[in-house]
Amino acid sequence: MALLKVTFGFIVMSVLSFTSSLAYPGFFSWGGTGPAGGGSFGLFPEFYQFSCPQANEVVMSVLKKAIAKEPRMAASLLRLHFHDCFVQGCDASVLLDDSATIVSEKNSAPNRNSIRGFEVIDEIKTKLEEACPQIVSCADILALAARGSTVLTGGPYWELPLGRRDSRAASLSGANTNIPPPNSTIQNLITFFKRQGLNKVDLVALSGGHTIGVARCVTFKQRLYSQNGQNQPDETLEKTYYLGLKSVCPRSGGDDNISPLDFSSPVKFDNSYFKLILSGKGLLISDVVLFTGNIGDAMELVRSYAEDEGLFFHQFAKSMVKMGNINPLTGFDGEIRKNCRRVN
Numbered sequence: 507m508a509l510l511k512v513t514f515g516f517i518v519m520s521v522l523s524f525t526s527s528l529a530y531p532g533f534f535s536w537g538g539t540g541p542a543g544g545g546s547f548g549l550f551p552e553f554y555q556f557s558c559p560q561a562n563e564v565v566m567s568v569l570k571k572a573i574a575k576e577p578r579m580a581a582s583l584l585r586l587h588f589h590d591c592f593v594q595g596c597d598a599s600v601l602l603d604d605s606a607t608i609v610s611e612k613n614s615a616p617n618r619n620s621i622r623g624f625e626v627i628d629e630i631k632t633k634l635e636e637a638c639p640q641i642v643s644c645a646d647i648l649a650l651a652a653r654g655s656t657v658l659t660g661g662p663y664w665e666l667p668l669g670r671r672d673s674r675a676a677s678l679s680g681a682n683t684n685i686p687p688p689n690s691t692i693q694n695l696i697t698f699f700k701r702q703g704l705n706k707v708d709l710v711a712l713s714g715g716h717t718i719g720v721a722r723c724v725t726f727k728q729r730l731y732s733q734n735g736q737n738q739p740d741e742t743l744e745k746t747y748y749l750g751l752k753s754v755c756p757r758s759g760g761d762d763n764i765s766p767l768d769f770s771s772p773v774k775f776d777n778s779y780f781k782l783i784l785s786g787k788g789l790l791i792s793d794v795v796l797f798t799g800n801i802g803d804a805m806e807l808v809r810s811y812a813e814d815e816g817l818f819f820h821q822f823a824k825s826m827v828k829m830g831n832i833n834p835l836t837g838f839d840g841e842i843r844k845n846c847r848r849v850n
């Protein structure tokens with residue numbers, strides 16, 4: 507009987523999502539609340555069950571090729587979703603190019619010369635437009651690509667709520683003010699995350715995204731040569747790690763030289779990021795202050811995730827769902843872009 511009820515509920519929900527997704531995807535309510543709840547039009551994992559059942563397969567097949575060709579691409583795509591969600595919500599605003607009506611977020615300080623992966627998103631979108639025209643939003647593609655990239659590098663899988671729609675606007679100033687800079691104090695990081703409805707647990711777990719990918723010399727140079735305004739290196743840096751970093755990141759020049767955020771396994775999603783922080787080998791100030799910033803619960807979380815990879819994976823997945831739920835456009839809001847780089 508219980509099974510029958512569950513099955514029936516699922517069918518009703520699926521049919522509703524199908525019929526509604528044709529005209530106004532997302533016309534279905536979980537009764538979600540608050541800034542991260544999506545108002546009365548909620549997101550749900552089966553959103554494309556009938557309107558584009560192959561959506562995730564298409565995303566994964568493009569990702570597999572792209573990541574095999576360049577392993578760093580997984581990291582770049584994970585970061586794109588983060589930079590999307592922190593600026594007016596997860597609405598693919600980060601993908602919009604400059605145009606007569608758009609001032610692109612791509613030129614903001616955190617994004618310029620830095621975020622990448624747009625060609626991979628374009629390829630996914632082209633394939634999805636062939637398979638199911640104007641059904642799958644660019645914002646959902648970003649969320650699916652972030653999950654897929656995590657899974658393909660060895661990280662956790664999560665049930666991903668879908669049904670985001672795409673914005674018709676971007677916010678350059680939002681990108682400049684809402685994305686935390688790499689030299690943030692722990693207090694600043696907490697404030698930036700709180701603004702998005704995310705707490706300290708989310709902050710520490712999501713920072714674990716730095717278990718893959720790289721950063722440019724310019725983002726950590728200050729630590730090597732002039733921490734705290736004196737001509738001294740950051741004293742929390744382990745000595746041999748510090749010497750290695752100096753060789754890729756000279757005092758003058760070399761700003762675009764790159765170093766892995768997790769040098770022990772830069773293309774593997776694991777918990778070594780936290781182990782490195784404990785041993786003075788975290789790369790960015792924003793990474794090390796999670797442990798050195800004197801906020802007891804953050805320090806404790808770094809220790810726990812370093813000790814227990816399963817615990818980190820579990821919380822990372824939970825916090826990714828939470829981040830992915832920041833202010834989505836649903837129901838009648840926004841649109842489904844045909845090309846992720848421009849409004850229809």
Ligand code: HEM
Pocket residue numbers: 578580581582583584585588619620621622686687688689690695709712713715716718719720721722723725767790792
């Ligand atoms: C806590 C605040 C955060 C700060 C201050 C921060 C800062 C940065 C910086 C400065 C870089 C290097 C950019 C460059 O050199 O061009 C970077 C890279 C990266 N970030 Fe973060 N980040 C934060 C949170 C996150 C979150 C929440 C995620 C995802 C869940 C994430 C995922 C990544 C990834 C995967 C890369 C490597 C990208 C690549 O190799 O292309 N970061 N981050």
